[in-house]
Amino acid sequence: MSINWGALGVVTIVSFAVGVLVVVLVSLAVVGLSAREPVQGGERASADDPPVIGRGGSTLSPAAGTAVAVVCLLGAAAIVLYGLYVIVF
Numbered sequence: 001m002s003i004n005w006g007a008l009g010v011v012t013i014v015s016f017a018v019g020v021l022v023v024v025l026v027s028l029a030v031v032g033l034s035a036r037e038p039v040q041g042g043e044r045a046s047a048d049d050p051p052v053i054g055r056g057g058s059t060l061s062p063a064a065g066t067a068v069a070v071v072c073l074l075g076a077a078a079i080v081l082y083g084l085y086v087i088v089f
Helices: 005-034 062-088
Strands: none
Touching (some): 005 062
């Protein structure tokens, strides 16, 4: 019995990359959905303001944020479902 180390390395790298991609897509979906949250203080951030973490505002419109979230979640779901398909069939 011999181990094909090259194939094992490729599988490891691809699995790691796809895992990171799914996490990034879901986190971008959360950022997109956060655009729907009303800003505390009633003042909306403008596109000219520099982004500050924890400011509590988003420069995305609620519609654009929802669209980004939908696309990212559909992409993540497609990757997961394809992985399940490959495992089962």
